[in-house]
Amino acid sequence: xxxxxxEETVTKSVVSKIxxxxxxxxxxxxxxxxxILALAPPVGFFVQQFGTTSLxxxxxxxxxxxxxxxxxxxxxxxxxxxxxxxxxxxxxxxxWACSHLCPIGGxxxxxxxxxxGRFRIDFARRLDAPxxxxxxxxxxxxxxxxxxxxxxxxxxNFSSISEGFGSIFVERTRAGLLTGxxxxxxxxxxxxxxxxxxxxxGHCHLVCPVGAIDSIVNWAGSRLPFAFRExxxxxxxxxxxxxxxxxxxxxxxxxxxxxxxxxxxxxxYQCRRCEGKCARGAIGITRPVxxxxxxxxxxxxxxxxxx
Amino acid sequence: xxxxxxxxxVSGASLIGGFVLVAVVTFVIRPMQKDSAHLxxxxxxxxxxxxxxxxxxxxxxxxGWYTVNLTGKAAPxxxxxxxxxxxxxxxxxxxxxxxxxxxxxxxxxxxxxYQFSDGTLRGVKPGDPVAINLRMQAPEEAGEYKLVLKNAxxxxxxxxxxxxxxxxxxxxxxxxxxx
Numbered sequence: 001x002x003x004x005x006x007e008e009t010v011t012k013s014v015v016s017k018i019x020x021x022x023x024x025x026x027x028x029x030x031x032x033x034x035x036i037l038a039l040a041p042p043v044g045f046f047v048q049q050f051g052t053t054s055l056x057x058x059x060x061x062x063x064x065x066x067x068x069x070x071x072x073x074x075x076x077x078x079x080x081x082x083x084x085x086x087x088x089x090x091x092x093x094x095x096w097a098c099s100h101l102c103p104i105g106g107x108x109x110x111x112x113x114x115x116x117g118r119f120r121i122d123f124a125r126r127l128d129a130p131x132x133x134x135x136x137x138x139x140x141x142x143x144x145x146x147x148x149x150x151x152x153x154x155x156x157n158f159s160s161i162s163e164g165f166g167s168i169f170v171e172r173t174r175a176g177l178l179t180g181x182x183x184x185x186x187x188x189x190x191x192x193x194x195x196x197x198x199x200x201x202g203h204c205h206l207v208c209p210v211g212a213i214d215s216i217v218n219w220a221g222s223r224l225p226f227a228f229r230e231x232x233x234x235x236x237x238x239x240x241x242x243x244x245x246x247x248x249x250x251x252x253x254x255x256x257x258x259x260x261x262x263x264x265x266x267x268x269y270q271c272r273r274c275e276g277k278c279a280r281g282a283i284g285i286t287r288p289v290x291x292x293x294x295x296x297x298x299x300x301x302x303x304x305x306x307x
Numbered sequence: 308x309x310x311x312x313x314x315x316x317v318s319g320a321s322l323i324g325g326f327v328l329v330a331v332v333t334f335v336i337r338p339m340q341k342d343s344a345h346l347x348x349x350x351x352x353x354x355x356x357x358x359x360x361x362x363x364x365x366x367x368x369x370x371g372w373y374t375v376n377l378t379g380k381a382a383p384x385x386x387x388x389x390x391x392x393x394x395x396x397x398x399x400x401x402x403x404x405x406x407x408x409x410x411x412x413x414x415x416x417x418x419x420x421y422q423f424s425d426g427t428l429r430g431v432k433p434g435d436p437v438a439i440n441l442r443m444q445a446p447e448e449a450g451e452y453k454l455v456l457k458n459a460x461x462x463x464x465x466x467x468x469x470x471x472x473x474x475x476x477x478x479x480x481x482x483x484x485x486x
Contacts, residue, residue: 042410051436053409057378128321135325143333153345170410172423172440181336181343206325 022276028099032106040103041166041173050078054166055103055158061086061210083210090214091221094229094285095270098204098214104161105204105269108190112200122198124250129205130215130266137212157189157203158210164190199248204269211269219265228285230270232261236282243274243283341367343374348466350381350389350437350456355466364475368445375441376406377454377468383433388459390427391439395452395470399443406438427459449474 038046041054052058059079086097098105112120123129153159164186167174193202204211222229239259244252251267252274254260261282263274275283308316347358361375381389393401405428408420421430428437441454454468 043413044409045413048409048413053406127324128318131318132321132325132328135322135327136329137325139326139329139333143329166410172404173406173410184336207328 022273024272024275028272029110031100032102032109035101036103036106036165038103040107040162042169047078055162056153061158086210087214087217090217091224092227094222094227094265095214095218095268098211099270099272102204104158104208105201107161107165108194108197108203109200111190111195112197115195119196120198121196121202122250123193123202124198124205124248124267127206129249130212130264132206133208133212133215136207137209140209156185157193157208160185161190161194199271201248201269205249205267215266215269218268222265222288225288228287229265230263230268230272230274230283231286231288232263233282233284233286234260236280237261237278238280238282242279243277246273246277248273342369342372343376346375346377346454346468346470348377348379348468350379350385350465352382352385352463352465354464355456355468357466357468360468361470363470363472365445365449365472366475372442372444374443375454375470377437377439377441379437379466381431381433381435381437381465385465386431386433388427388429389431389437389456389465390459392426392455392457393441393443393452394455395446396450397446397448399446399452401441401443404440404442406440407436446472448472 037043039055039059044053047053047055047059050058055061058077059082061079061083089097160182163173163182189203189207193206194200196202197205218229221227237260239254239261241254241261243261244254247268248271249267249269251264252261253264255262263283270285272285275281341364344361344363345359346361349356349358358379363373391403391405393399393403403426405423407428408422412420418432419430421428421432421435423429431437437456439454439456443452446452449472452470452472454466454470455464456466456468457464
């Protein structure tokens with residue numbers, strides 16, 4: 001009898017959780033899983049088409065950021081194509097690729113769900129994360145030119161996290177993982193800045209060179225009239241501030257004078273958690289509204305302005 | 308200190324912090340890097356092309372062993388079974404592994420992945436990528452070792468990749484291994 005009651009209670013709880021959960025997040029988890037299957041070992045069905053199994057070598061995007069960009073531009077590799085496609089998506093639709101497709105961010109975000117909340121660290125609010133990342137990017141580009149190419153391969157979150165995940169399933173890849181620097185890299189990026197981070201994306205906020213470039217493109221492209229971005233519709237926003245704490249990147253601030261929220265597009269990686277928190281539906285992925293419509297908005301109720 | 312000044316200080320510290328983190332990490336891990344190297348070469352019927360050989364200093368391994376990753380391609384017409392062998396002046400405990408095939412191979416890439424067992428790549432097709440991982444215990448004396456990839460049946464050598472262990476003083480004068 002008690003077993004039936006327990007089953008009923010658990011079923012009700014699960015059904016109610018699914019019903020009340022944000023479908024955008026389920027969609028995101030789905031695409032993140034696809035990204036992992038497509039790009040990370042042990043499957044990597046997309047990278048296998050190019051005769052490899054991981055994001056190293058042919059698909060090394062961090063290598064492009066460091067020293068070989070112009071060499072690779074002359075003879076495009078799959079990595080270069082993927083990198084340009086990634087930035088193209090960001091230019092048009094915002095940081096969809098970082099939040100929905102990146103297997104590295106996806107793996108640590110899923111991994112962080114296993115860590116109790118009280119042990120997670122909110123890196124985004126403790127530091128000025130974008131500037132820290134730009135500082136990291138500057139050193140990442142500068143040091144190899146100065147002859148210290150150490151971090152390009154041996155200290156790479158793309159390689160260590162994806163290989164670390166793959167080695168759970170494939171015994172023989174563990175041997176390659178256990179070099180001194182690779183192991184430290186896995187513990188630092190995958191552990192400390194990964195699963196121990198509040199949203200599992202501490203390494204995205206602080207040290208990812210691809211993410212740093214992506215965030216610049218996100219911010220710069222937001223001025224284009226056809227570009228979709230995560231925006232706040234000013235006419236709907238009441239400045240209640242419910243959205244700000246839900247943002248894992250600390251990208252939302254509420255202006256105390258205008259009582260309107262705004263999103264910092266250099267920080268935002270478009271996880272869309274804030275959309276589910278806004279009762280008035282003020283936050284969404286939209287194109288910028290032309291100035292004329294902005295003026296008319298209060299009268300017609302359509303084409304609300306955004307900030 | 309007002310809020311604006313504090314914000315500027317945090318921003319400045321963050322920017323410098325990111326740069327310093329990379330710099331510090333780079334110089335801290337440099338000594339550790341001396342226990343691993345990325346080797347590159349091409350397997351050919353004429354004995355192979357060595358693009359990047361391995362060179363280590365004795366006594367610089369972090370955990371008492373060295374690791375090399377050899378990547379390359381099997382240039383046509385090489386195909387069939389390729390045996391991987393580690394040779395040298397002294398016996399060293401070592402383990403050879405292959406990154407390929409993937410854990411869950413997808414076979415719609417033109418032809419199926421080859422298999423790896425008993426130190427042999429089985430069913431290699433022309434143009435296939437090769438990625439060998441070799442872990443070896445630190446040798447007691449300097450010397451030149453070789454990672455040899457050869458035809459498992461005819462023993463024809465497709466690539467002979469030198470891995471040199473030098474005394475620390477001699478190695479300091481030459482270039483450090485590539486990673």
